Amino acid sequence: MMLSTYFNADRISSFRSRILIALPVMLSIMVGSCKKTTLNTGNPATLQVFNALDEEVALRANLSGNHPIQYSTAQLMYNKFYLPNNNVFYIQSFPQPFSVYSETDTLPKDNPVLDIDLDLEKGKVYSLFLHGNKTNAAYTLISDQLPTPVAGDSVTFIRFANFSTGQVMSANLKGEPYGSLIQNLAFKSVSAFIPVKADMSVTDHEIEIRDQTSGTLIATYITYGLNRNSPYWSSPSMWLYKINTLVLTGKPGGSGSDMQMIYQMPHWW
Secondary structure (H helix, E strand, C coil): CHHHHHCCHHHHHHHHHHHHHHHHHHHHHHHHHHHHHHHCCCCCEEEEEEECCCCCCCEEEECCCCCCCCCCCCCEECCCCCCHHHHEEEECCCCEEEEEEECCCCCCCCCCCEEEEECCCCCCEEEEEEEEECCEEEEEEEECCCCCCCCCCCEEEEEEEECCCCCCEEEEECCCCCCCCEEEECCCEECCCEEEECCCCCCCCEEEEEECCCCCEEEEEECCCCCCCCCCCCCCCCCCCCEEEEEEECCCCCCHHHCCEEEEEECCC
């Protein structure tokens, strides 16, 4: 059942190794993407997109409103993996046509996985979660109210997004009561941002995601490099004074790319 997925030491070790290997790359890309924001003028809307589709579908984004899509210039959004250079869009047109195509569908006859018009407002920040599957894709659009980290307040802001098909979840820090962070988060729901302690009295937090009804452990996530106490510390931190969403994806009882897992979606670029 679901517990066996997460108590297999080899799988946990493999997943953590991949995260640690990818960490320097993610940091360098995120820092680089911070520099490019200065090129965006006119107070655009900022759209962050997370591809949570099942069955490991990578997507190409088309904002032109025209068909066929120009694959050579369309941003590639990997499945359940977030990079600001790939997943952040600066929107100047309102409303904004937004369609996504499967990476494998490259012919003019191919139809988009999803084709929508986004009703955004200039200067605002949005999160767009794509979920479902290639033949039955859906979306959830959130207008974000991002908290403002204050220097000297050693916290990290975390919220939770539940895009695990049919799942109702709770969240807690390891060793604390079930539901102490989030008591009840339904499928296709996003929580408020929660300030979590990140001062030198703690190291890396281990966050436990559980089935809300049974308390069964679904997934865990560790905030590697939380602060200078962490053996994985590097500068800039991905957590200290930062804002992140942790996205639960997959299906109950799923395997492979559809196994229930948590992924980080940073709100700093």
